[in-house]
Amino acid sequence: MGYSRPVEMAKPDLARYIRDVPDFPVRGILFRDITPLLRDATALRWSVELMSEPWRDRQVELVAAMEARGFMFGAAMAVRLGAGFVPLRKEGKLPWRTRSVKYSLEYREDVLYMHEDAVAPGQRVLVTDDVIATGGTAAAVVQLIEQVGGTVVGVQFLVELAELEGRRLLPGREVRSVLRL
Ligand code: AMP
Helix, strand or coil, X not given: CCCCCCCXXXXXXXXXXXXXXXXXXXXXXXXXXXXXXXXXXXXXXXXXXXXXXXXCCCCCCEEEEECCHHHHHHHHHHHHHCCEEEEEECCCXXXXXXXXXXXXXXXXXXXXXXXCCCCCCCCEEEEEEEEECCCHHHHHHHHHHHHCCCEEEEEEEEEECHHHCHHHHCCXXXXXXXXXX
């Protein structure tokens, strides 16, 4: 079965499916709400498609994503790319032995966890998330994967908040986004 685009559905203007919510979750943050995109079958399918397509010939073995919104795209991309999926989670969620890294977000500090056997040394991993803001989350995921010997193929986002220059925390990485807002 070859890799082909969902040509039967015209590509929608995906930016129209991102809802801006001011002052959420705290004052001063303009939150990019992806739920209108998630509930639209065509927009969702095209989003997964456009996030997967650049990596189709890149021997991606695993897609790694942070809960919770990263999971929505990451698992779908893994299926599309014929890869496995690795969940990165918040404290107290993973049952097996973990590795962790502390990182700072646009509006708080946090720790993320990964099972220590989630990525075998040398495995090729694509990192993904719905939105890149400061880049702290993605940089932490990259750090964890490399700590256990994984090879980060690249980093893919649906939405890049370009003004925040989050890419600067991912120097030398192949970083792609479908929408720059
Ligand atoms: P960062 O680590 O700053 O790049 O933040 C990225 C993570 O926080 C992603 O998992 C996003 O889902 C979430 N996030 C941060 N800022 C926003 C925002 N303005 N709108 C929507 N999600 C955001």
